Amino acid sequence: MLTVGIDLGTTATVIAVMRDGKPQTVCVDSGKKTTPSVVNYSEYNTETNKITIGRNALSKVDYSNTIFSIKRSMGSNKKFFHRTPEEISADILSFVKQVAEQKLSDVINTAVITVPAHFSDVQRIATKRAASLAGIKVLRLINEPTAAAIAFGLEKKVAGIYAVYDFGGGTFDFSILRLSQDGIFQVLATGGDNYLGGDDIDNEILEYNFKKHNIDISSIDASEKLQGKLLVKTMKELCGSNELIQKEFFWKNNVYLFEISPEMLSNISKKYIDRTFKIADQVFSDAKLDYRSIDGVLLVGGMTKMPTVKKAVKDRFGGRIFDDIDPEEVVAFGAAIQANAIINKNTDALLIDVVPLTLGIETLGGGVDKIIHRNTPIPTIQTREYTTYKDNQTGIKFHVVQGERTMASDCRSIANFELTGIPPTMRGIPRIEVTFSIDVNGLLNVKAYEKNTNIEQNIIVEPSSGLTEEQMISMLQNAMNNLEEDKKKSAYVSAKISAERQISFWENILEDIPYPEKREIEDNIIYLKQILVDETKSSDIINTINKIDDIVGRFLDDIISLRLSRNPIKIKEKKK
Amino acid sequence: MKNIYLISVDIVLTRKYHEKDMSEKNYFSIFNLPVSYNIDESKLTDTYFRLQRQWHPDSFSENSTEADKTTSVDLNIAYKILMNPIDRAEHFLELQGESIIDTLPTNIAEEMFELRQKYALLSSDIEKLQFVDYIKRRMTEIIFSLRILEADIKKFKDQAGLLRFLNSFLEKVESNAYSGN
Structure with a gap:
């Protein structure tokens, strides 16, 4: 029985195993360290089940039945050739598992699988499921940058604070970790973008070349575009420091000369590298550290092999760059080391990771009550107490969201559930306790119960249906870009809520108000109701509320005593 | 007119706390520290690491008890609070039966x-x-x-x-x- 580490990457998958206390990659695809995460289904049918994976899938002439970058769809309910992203990932995992078993002459039953630090809860669960479909028991899901740090740490055994710059084909992650003398890895802060990678650069180079030859991009079908992209990718890897790379692209019986110059490559890359630095700066600020306080930067991911990227990182952060472990293998190495440590209860390397994205609950008016903040060490538990908003409210809907934005609709929806059967009573009386707990895999469990009656609702978060591509946008990035918009929205929502509250209050007491003021207030309420639905009118809403307040203020004391005598309100004693 | 911000979720937050009521818990004592705002942060980190090595779920077999898991959680929460100068001040005051007041001199x-x-x-x-x-x-x-x-x-x-x-x-x-x- 063997345990392995698997880096299930967007563009390539790597499997590693411990041999004589050292991690080693198992070359499962044509003797190469990496297996392209590519699956071809052209010969697939219910009888044969024949699937082609890796380089063999790449060598097919026709890409119309081929899946690339399935990792980007993990956690969605899309289907490709009637297969879910989990099943397609399972096909890749089964392939590497089977070939590795032949090579190692042993059975693989457990593994540590890595995921991008920024993978959401839903994406993590999908990854776990893919593994179990492939017959692999997941010992632990660990974050890719953390895995890389473990691999480097084992080599160096030098205590200090390190940054991990992980720029892959599809995703970017940046983490800052502390390595203690006795081998504890403590993640201090992490950040990233699930939609930023080498793919973006390839696309741009491809578009440039299409444009140069006056080829209308919309006239090219998906399969041909992929051929072009692969060509560009090979050229990009060949492109050294001072030569122009040219290759022929065949399309509709014509030959087009595609080209990449080092200058053009560095110009295009710059834009994306700058985006990675913006994320890195946020992580430094979250960790309350500056560039000088780190002892080195570990380079991870295929993109960091590019001289332009390497130089930019070095110039930016100063200090030392660690790239002595192949950036494509290092994540799988860390996974193998961790898998071995868990199986042997060898806690030499202990890993304390953090929550990558803030988790919260949608509250009144579409805002988010942030419950577990990003960069909180896991495992962790947090509890909140909520109450009802309306009299006789017997149920509460919970909407769990993940992200940094202030409005729930801008965050990623994680789960919906309801707590029902609350006995009808006045608002504010029920006491609903909501507990969020996150385990060592970064998976969330939510529990809600009403304390007076012990009604309970427990959910383990499952991938919710109906996730769309738009929802899978990178949320942290957006949070930073949309602060201004968020502020406007929150201002409107809070204005709207207080207006709604006030309207119902004033309408209730209207009959107690003397004539001239009554008329004035009525007019203002009518106006308020008109502008209430207009998101651009938040300051107008507030002004109107204040105006009514002023009018009410003239005889407020009288009204309050009137109200109290008619409908006595019990004021709860303040708890000490 | 698109009005997407309906009041769809009718809940109101009344209180936040950790797993058990914060006032019942003394986060200093978890690390064997006296109740004092004045802590040595690097020493705290060392203690935190030592205790996590003992209580982290990775150090246990799969049948670790709920209580074991809770200890690791408590350590994480306590560490985070004590390392943050503001949270630490609030917790310190709570243990004295005080709280930060909003009306200031x-x-x-x-x-x-x-x-x-x-x-x-x-x-x-x-x-x-x-x-x-x-x-x-x-x-x-x-x-x-x-x-x-x-x-x-x-x-x-x-x-x-x-x-x-x-x-x-x-x-x-x-x-x-x-x-x-």
């Missing part, structure tokens, strides 16, 4: 008022950056003063209140600065 209220006014008058980015720097320095000063003030709970409370104000003010200033460019 005049001299401190005046300092806050002046800062707000000063900020409103800033125009250039450099001035704003210098202002952020100033607030950060002021916060460092207060954290330092809290370390010696803990015998005088009243003064401690005032300074902790000022620290909390500066922190939320800083967040606001920084987010304005980011969206401005």
Whole structure:
């Protein structure tokens, strides 16, 4: 029985195993360290089940039945050739598992699988499921940058604070970790973008070349575009420091000369590298550290092999760059080391990771009550107490969201559930306790119960249906870009809520108000109701509320005593 | 007219706390520390690591009990709170049966008022950056003063209140600065 580490990457998958206390990659695809995460289904049918994976899938002439970058769809309910992203990932995992078993002459039953630090809860669960479909028991899901740090740490055994710059084909992650003398890895802060990678650069180079030859991009079908992209990718890897790379692209019986110059490559890359630095700066600020306080930067991911990227990182952060472990293998190495440590209860390397994205609950008016903040060490538990908003409210809907934005609709929806059967009573009386707990895999469990009656609702978060591509946008990035918009929205929502509250209050007491003021207030309420639905009118809403307040203020004391005598309100004693 | 912000979720937050009521828990004692604001952070980290090695779920077999898991959780929560100067001040006060109050003495209220006014008058980015720097320095000063003030709970409370104000003010200033460019 063997345990392995698997880096299930967007563009390539790597499997590693411990041999004589050292991690080693198992070359499962044509003797190469990496297996392209590519699956071809052209010969697939219910009888044969024949699937082609890796380089063999790449060598097919026709890409119309081929899946690339399935990792980007993990956690969605899309289907490709009637297969879910989990099943397609399972096909890749089964392939590497089977070939590795032949090579190692042993059975693989457990593994540590890595995921991008920024993978959401839903994406993590999908990854776990893919593994179990492939017959692999997941010992632990660990974050890719953390895995890389473990691999480097084992080599160096030098205590200090390190940054991990992980720029892959599809995703970017940046983490800052502390390595203690006795081998504890403590993640201090992490950040990233699930939609930023080498793919973006390839696309741009491809578009440039299409444009140069006056080829209308919309006239090219998906399969041909992929051929072009692969060509560009090979050229990009060949492109050294001072030569122009040219290759022929065949399309509709014509030959087009595609080209990449080092200058053009560095110009295009710059834009994306700058985006990675913006994320890195946020992580430094979250960790309350500056560039000088780190002892080195570990380079991870295929993109960091590019001289332009390497130089930019070095110039930016100063200090030392660690790239002595192949950036494509290092994540799988860390996974193998961790898998071995868990199986042997060898806690030499202990890993304390953090929550990558803030988790919260949608509250009144579409805002988010942030419950577990990003960069909180896991495992962790947090509890909140909520109450009802309306009299006789017997149920509460919970909407769990993940992200940094202030409005729930801008965050990623994680789960919906309801707590029902609350006995009808006045608002504010029920006491609903909501507990969020996150385990060592970064998976969330939510529990809600009403304390007076012990009604309970427990959910383990499952991938919710109906996730769309738009929802899978990178949320942290957006949070930073949309602060201004968020502020406007929150201002409107809070204005709207207080207006709604006030309207119902004033309408209730209207009959107690003397004539001239009554008329004035009525007019203002009518106006308020008109502008209430207009998101651009938040300051107008507030002004109107204040105006009514002023009018009410003239005889407020009288009204309050009137109200109290008619409908006595019990004021709860303040708890000490 | 698209109005997407319906009040769809009818809940109101009343209270936040950790797994057990925070007032029942003494996070200093988890790390065998005396209840004092004045802690050695690197020593705390060492203790935290030592205890996590003992209690982290990875150190256990699969049939580790719920209680084992809770200890690791408690360590994480306690560490995070004690490492944060503001949370630590609040927890310290809670253990004395006190809390940071929102009404502050005049001299401190005046300092806050002046800062707000000063900020409103800033125009250039450099001035704003210098202002952020100033607030950060002021916060460092207060954290330092809290370390010696803990015998005088009243003064401690005032300074902790000022620290909390500066922190939320800083967040606001920084987010304005980011969206401005």
